Amino acid sequence: MKRNDRTILGLTMLAHGMVHTYELSLPILIPVWLAEFGASKATLGVVLSLGYALFGVGALPGGVLSDSYGSRRLIVACLLGMGGSFLLLSFAPSIPVITIALLLWGTAASVYHPSGLSLLSTGIDPEEQGTAFAYHGIAGNVGIAFGPLATTLLLLVFGWRLVVAVLAVPALLAAVVAVRTSIDETAAVDEELAEQGGNEERTARTDGGLASISELLADSRSLFSGWFVAVFFVVMLSGLYYRGVLTFLPDLLSGLPLFAPVDVAGKSLEPARYLYAGLLTVGMVGQFAGGKLTDRVENTAAIAVAFATLAGIALVFVPAANAGLAPILVVSFLLGFWLFAVQPLYQATVAEFTPPDARGLSYGYTYLGVFGVGALGAAIAGYVLQYYSPTTLFLVLAGFAGGASLLGVLLTLRGPSSERA
Numbered sequence: 001m002k003r004n005d006r007t008i009l010g011l012t013m014l015a016h017g018m019v020h021t022y023e024l025s026l027p028i029l030i031p032v033w034l035a036e037f038g039a040s041k042a043t044l045g046v047v048l049s050l051g052y053a054l055f056g057v058g059a060l061p062g063g064v065l066s067d068s069y070g071s072r073r074l075i076v077a078c079l080l081g082m083g084g085s086f087l088l089l090s091f092a093p094s095i096p097v098i099t100i101a102l103l104l105w106g107t108a109a110s111v112y113h114p115s116g117l118s119l120l121s122t123g124i125d126p127e128e129q130g131t132a133f134a135y136h137g138i139a140g141n142v143g144i145a146f147g148p149l150a151t152t153l154l155l156l157v158f159g160w161r162l163v164v165a166v167l168a169v170p171a172l173l174a175a176v177v178a179v180r181t182s183i184d185e186t187a188a189v190d191e192e193l194a195e196q197g198g199n200e201e202r203t204a205r206t207d208g209g210l211a212s213i214s215e216l217l218a219d220s221r222s223l224f225s226g227w228f229v230a231v232f233f234v235v236m237l238s239g240l241y242y243r244g245v246l247t248f249l250p251d252l253l254s255g256l257p258l259f260a261p262v263d264v265a266g267k268s269l270e271p272a273r274y275l276y277a278g279l280l281t282v283g284m285v286g287q288f289a290g291g292k293l294t295d296r297v298e299n300t301a302a303i304a305v306a307f308a309t310l311a312g313i314a315l316v317f318v319p320a321a322n323a324g325l326a327p328i329l330v331v332s333f334l335l336g337f338w339l340f341a342v343q344p345l346y347q348a349t350v351a352e353f354t355p356p357d358a359r360g361l362s363y364g365y366t367y368l369g370v371f372g373v374g375a376l377g378a379a380i381a382g383y384v385l386q387y388y389s390p391t392t393l394f395l396v397l398a399g400f401a402g403g404a405s406l407l408g409v410l411l412t413l414r415g416p417s418s419e420r421a
Contacts, residue, residue, distance in 0.1 A: 001128050004184050008123045009132050011181050012116045013139030015075045018171045019112045020143035022082055022105060023055070024280065025151040025167060027250050028273060032160045034251075037095050041248065045382020047095060048247060049375045051102030056239065056372025058110025063118070063364020064216065065111065070185055071119035074111045076178045081108020083171035090165035110371070114363040121351050123185050129351075133344045134291020141284035141340055148250075149277040156267050219361055228353045228362065230407050234303060235346050235366050237404040239374015241310060241397050242339060247378040250276045252390055258325055275329070279336030286341035293341075294348035303349065304408030306342045311401035313338065314394045321390075349411075 001009070030044055039047075066074050082105055089101035116136070124132045147167075154163040224232070253259050253272035261268045293302050313335050320327040346366070354362035377400075384393045 001132075002125065002187075004187050005124045005128055005132070007181060007183050008119055008185075009135060011072070011075065011178060011183065012120055012136050014174050014177065015079060015112055016116060016136055016140040017143035017146070018079060018082065018174050019109050020140045021147035021150075021170070022086060022109065022143075022167065023052075023147070024144045024246065025147035026051075026102070027247050028148045028151040028155075028276075029160060029164075030248070031251055031254065032155070033095075033098070036160075039095055040386060041251070042382045042386040043095070045247065045379050045386075047099050047102065049243075049377075049379040049382075050099060051106040052243060052375035052378055053372055054103055054106030055109050056368050056370060056375055058107050059114050059367030059371065060361075060364040062111030062367075063114035063361045066115040066118050066364075067361060071115040072178065072181065072183060072185065074115035075119075076175055078108050078112045078115075079171045079175035079178060081105075083168045083175065084108075086164055086168035086171070090161045090168070092161075110367070113367040113371075114361075117347060117350075117363045117366075119183075119185055121188075123183065123187050125188055129188075130291055130295035130344075130348065133294060133347055134288045137287030137291055137340065137344050137347075138284045140343075141280065141287050144283060144340075145277055145281040148273065148280060152270065152273040152277065156269075216361075220365075223354060223362055223365065226353065227411060228350075228365075230411050231346065231349055231353055232365060232369050234307075234404045234407045234411075235350075236369035236373045237400045237407075238307070238342055238346065239370035239372075240377040240380070241314075241400040241404075242370070243374045243377030244381045244393070244397050244400070245314070245335070245339070245377075248381050248385055252385075256321055256328070258328065275332060279332045282333045282336035283340035286337035286339065287344060289337075290341035291344040294344055298412060299345050299349045299352065300408050300411035302408075303342065303345050304405050304412060306338055306345060307401045307405035307408060309338050310335075310342070311398045311405060314398035314401060317394050318391045 026048060030041075030048075033039060033044060034041070062074060085101050085105035085108060088104065089098065092098045092101055120132050120136060121129060151163060151167070154166060158166075250270075250272055253275055254261070254270060256272070259270075259272040259275065261270055263269075290302075290306075293299075313331060317331055317335070320331040347363075350362055350366050380396065381393055384396060
């Protein structure tokens with residue numbers, strides 16, 4: 001990789017790791033909040049859904065701002081906002097204040113994915129983008145695994161408020177690093193234009209963004225007039241599965257006799273939390289494998305197979321949990337692998353189906369689907385667990401993954417290659 005490519009990759013990996021550190025530390029706090037505030041699972045499911053919803057809904061304006069002002073500025077704002085919101089969370093005396101802090105976190109975190117992924121797709125040499133997406137995904141999984149593990153270990157020694165305050169510090173330090181970073185955000189696109197004999201120079205807009213709402217609507221209609229609409233539904237169903245399975249998984253696992261709390265030297269250890277962190281760590285391997293697959297196979301066909309596998313995992317999860325330690329460990333690690341292997345696959349597919357000058361907007365819509373609509377997965381999971389059963393929840397999750405797999409088949413068989421620009 002060239003120096004600019006390495007710098008962009010380093011910046012996005014750092015920020016991506018921070019985003020997911022906070023995102024997946026929150027489910028670890030649910031049992032603590034259930035005990036301290038006496039809230040129901042349904043209530044906390046809605047609270048987390050609200051924060052996670054803004055994490056997704058804000059991705060659309062984040063994509064517009066990325067196309068308008070450049071990605072690095074958005075990444076700096078994201079890091080500062082996340083650190084500040086976790087500081088507020090550390091002082092929260094009640095569920096309503098927790099809700100406000102999570103809404104602020106979701107707003108700040110929402111701008112990362114459209115800006116970071118747009119930066120990767122316009123700044124890094126296209127021949128290196130598959131590998132860049134893979135490493136970028138691995139960095140996210142480091143955060144995904146580190147957040148729950150760090151939170152679990154810190155809770156052994158400190159109260160949850162101090163733990164949350166300590167977690168705020170890395171994002172603030174990362175923001176300082178991002179401010180001091182110098183990059184060419186459109187190097188790959190400029191090089192492509194030069195090879196084609198063009199003399200147009202691509203830069204982020206500095207006139208305040210899109211010329212008008214009508215331009216935004218026109219760009220949106222252009223995106224959704226083709227097969228991108230099917231890709232959007234794939235990522236939406238992926239988000240529902242992702243949020244639905246991860247939000248209450250620590251609580252579900254802790255309810256199994258195999259993972260009951262253990263007292264060690266006066267401290268209560270939660271084996272379920274370590275299994276949760278472990279399956280998220282396995283996700284790093286899945287991210288890397290998925291990124292490498294984007295360079296070697298038809299992405300839409302891989303999407304069909306990957307989501308079919310996730311549907312199967314959902315169907316066998318509860319039987320495996322009742323079958324003993326070895327089966328639940330195997331199924332959990334398979335879940336961690338495939339849950340994250342799909343992400344670079346659909347990220348690369350979005351790039352194939354959208355033009356470069358609308359890449360930020362397209363990733364904005366993508367993460368509106370993944371984390372905005374997908375946030376409903378937390379509320380759905382909380383409701384189903386409150387009034388039905390874990391078996392019902394995993395049947396619902398299998399339906400989400402099955403729908404995404406069928407769309408992958410449709411895109412493979414009917415999606416015209418001429419529209420994968």
